[in-house]
Amino acid sequence: MANNKQHRPNPDDRSDNVEKLQSMVQNTIENIEESHESMQFAGPEEREQIEAKNHRREESIEAFRAEIKDEASSRENGFK
Template sequence: MAYKANPDDRSDNVEKLQDMIQNTMENIDKSQDSLQFSNEEERARIEAKNERREESIQAFRSEIKDEASARENGYK
């Protein structure tokens, strides 16, 4: 049985990336709320994870710029 590849649909990538940024920011906010109840070890883990989340947000924003540019240029 031959498998047929799905066409590359990038039409909603910008919106998906924006949702990912929003979700990541919400996760940062939730984890900040839990810091007050955390011991020193948990606090260090949460802060390290939030640093990685911030890096992800920057990468998402960069990808949004690329996708928006590709959208304007007709995905060529």
């Protein structure tokens, strides 16, 4: 049976992107803090893996913050 409905994309709702990104930054920071606590009980190999993961998390935070600036600017300019 063929579906004759056309699929239409949802409208681009960027109104809460800044808040979502800020929440993602906060969650990532919390993950880093929790991993520091778990490193106390980790062996050398696991410590190295945690440190590598935290490095990637810090890079993600930088990217989130850059995107927050872009989104905030877009919001101020009316999402043009």
